[in-house]
Amino acid sequence: MKKHNTVFEALHWASSFLTKHGRDENAARILLQYLYETNYSGLMMRMHEEMPQQKLEQYQQMVEQHANGRPVQYITGIEEFYGRIFHVDESVLIPRPETEELIVGAIDRMKQLFGENEELNIADIGTGSGIIAITMKLEWPNAKVTATDISEAALNTAKRNAENLQAAIDFRLGDLTEPIANEKWDVILSNPPYIAYQEAEEMSDVVLDHEPHLALFAKDNGLEFYKRLAQSLPNLLNKRALVGVEIGYRQGEAVANLLKSSFPQAKVEIVKDINKKNRFVFCIIDV
Secondary structure, eight states: OOOSSSHHHHHHHHHHHHTTTTOOOHHHEEEEEHHHHHOOOHHHTTTTSSSSHHHHHHHHHHHHHTTOOOOOOHSSSEETTTTTTEOOOOSSSSOOOHHHHHHHHHHHHHHHOOOOOOOEEEEEOOOSHHHHHHHHHHHHHOOEEEEEEEEEHHHHHHHHHHHHTOOOEEEEEEETGGGGSOOEEOOOOOOOEEEEEGGGGGHHHHHHHOGGOOOOTTTTTTHHHHHHHHGGGGGTTEEEEEEEEOOOTOOOHHHHHHHHHHTTTTHHHHHHHHOSSSSEEEEEEEE
8 A cells, every 4th residue: 555545545455455365345344434433424425535644554454354364343343233233352253134033033922922021031042242132131121131151251242242232131151051950931042053063164264264163063963052952941941931043044944843842832933034044943832
């Protein structure tokens, strides 16, 4: 880059640079918006301003980091989810828009099963950055929400997000449902690790080299955690309850069958995401 650049020139350089390195050129704009603490419209209004040298150097470093594979969200430290800003770092997965659909589907079914905004005990298993637990608490304020994770670093990130977003969550360190084993629950949600180890070769280096493998991969063709969940759930749920899990798009029938085995009388649904891929399984228990 030249020593003096306008915002437009810097953006043009960054877009070309990322394209040459096989990255999405839109990241150039996202990083620049973050640097200027503005939105798309605000950035457009600055296009002919000259960038201060310090800001220019900072931008160049960020662009080079992304060109080398580091996700934009880890560079900026933030990602939007369900209309709210969450802190993310290498201790947690980057939130995906599909998980917003898990929450929408859960809330719709909760209203049908329990009525509007009842006082419910909700657990989020493997909370990561806390997006499910925190969003459920903010969208269903009367709920008592508990979140578990086996990673202390992930829980620290989730606690930071809960504090920033003023969501009262009971965070518990431990493996899957072990931290909630002595209580009864109305709703249990989870987006567990579900990628089979043999699928790693199909994955983007951006994900593989930077996001935590503890939160990505599972044994038994990616079904390990669903099997363990299905075994533990009957002792955890009230007679009227909802289970909702996010799944890999090839896992619908397998996960549905696991829940049917644990709850033979329940209504089990495989639900597609916005891209028409199997992405969620919901189990409605109403004995």
